[in-house]
Each structure stands twice: as C-alpha cells, then as structure tokens.
Amino acid sequence: MIRSELIQKIADENPHLYQRDVERIVNTIFEEIISAMARGDRVELRGFGAFSVKKRDARVGRNPRTGESVPVEEKHVPFFKTGKLLRDRLNEE
C-alpha cells in the first residue's frame, strides 16, 4: 500500500470530505510525527507502535575501499518499535 492508496481508502469512507482535505489530513499526521522526532520527542501510538529517536555515539569508521580510518560524528536516528497488538495481528492464522 502506498500513500495515495491510503488516501483513497479514507476518501472512500468519508464521501462528505473533499479529496484535497483527506490529503491534508493524511499528510498532517505523517508531518506531525516527523516534526516531533526532529524535536527529539517520542510518538507513542498504542496498538500500532512507537516512534522514537536513538542516539548513535561518535565512532571511528573505516573507508571500506581504502581501509582508511575516518571519524564519524555522533548522530540521531529515527527508530520504530511495533506495538503489541499489531505484532500479535501479524502472527494470527
């Protein structure tokens, strides 16, 4: 399923909404999650999962081609942990 298919499903269920409003609604949800993480916040959606930010310490990396050492700075990366309900649903017969 891609973004446009998700929007279409919501639009089909809500015939009273304009398509462009459904697009704005769906986009707002994803945008809100990204901006929360960009501020260092967590987004916890019970039953679905939680988005959080993990810190990766600075380390000495290596250029795989030349074998040369290169310093890699500390950085923050997005992380998603699946919620219990969804995890269970994936494994139902």
Added chain:
Amino acid sequence: MAEKTLTRMDLSEAVFREVGLSRNESAQLVESVLGHMSDALASGDSVKISSFGTFSVRSKSARIGRNPKTGEEVPIHPRRVLTFRPSHLMKERVAEGNKT
C-alpha cells in the same frame, strides 16, 4: 529540551488545527489511518509512505533460542515481524533537529 511523548490525541489535535473538522471527527480520522495501515500489514502487505518511510513484514524462520538466565534451550517458532525503514527525508530531519 525536555523530551515529551506525543499520542493519538496530539495527532488529532494537529488534524483539527489543519482542517476545519470537529475534534471528534479528527480523532476518528487518525484512527482510520492507523487502522488501514495495520490491516494492510496484517495481511502481509508492506506500507510505503513517500518521504516518511516504509513498513514491511518479514518472515523469520524457526530457531533454537536459549533462556539467558537458566541456559535452557527453548524452541522459537517461525513468526512474522514488522520492520520500519525511515525515508532519507526523515533521517535528515531527525539528524538535523537533534544536532547538539
């Protein structure tokens, strides 16, 4: 920068502010979005949201695990797990926003 946790409520509040819908309807829409994504994933489909990321379902085969406390061997059954791969845009914004 005290970190806080957002919930469904904050997402529906954002939808409420963005579009002229009631708080109640905004909350229902957030729920339907999560519901449709979950349904697709539960049926084994992947969910690809451009400039956000991709959720995909992977199958893990059975293996012998070990209880780390007792050392006892326990069978781990084959199962399906969900992985999320963030988009470039998300990675960039999260890295930029949390730079110290």
